[in-house]
Amino acid sequence: MKKPTKIEWNGKQVFKKTKFDVDKKIRQATFLVFGDVVMNCPVVSGRARDSIDTAFEPFIGLVYSNVDYMPMIELGTEPHIIRVKDKKVLSNGKSFFGKEVHHPGTAAQPIFRDALFSNENNIKKIFNDNKL
Secondary structure (H helix, E strand, C coil): CCCCCCCCHHHHHHHHHHHHHHHHHHHHHHHHHHHHHHHHHCCCCCHHHEEEEEECCCCEEEEEEEECHHHHHCCCCEEEECCCCCCCECCCCCCCCCEEEEEEEECCCCCCHHHHHHHHHHHHHHCCCCCC
């Protein structure tokens, strides 16, 4: 009679290695997107570009910015009125504009979405690499 095959359960070790490998791939993909976001960020003062950063949690990679106007860069703005709050007139320091300005809105500059979509094939290659 043939001896039964011994089966060992190494689930914890396999999960730990798999989690490490997946997190490594998530980091690679996140840094691809991060690089393109930083490179394509419009620069006036550099504050928006300097605010772009990454964060990681298990199985999650984030590219983000903490400046309050980044959604306006990414999504654009509708036409709107800018009114004086604490001053007598609106000014940029060089020119005076009056008590209100009818701003035409701004076009979206979707740097986050563009960076993600332009790297789609590279990200797929990272995750389709079977070296887990």
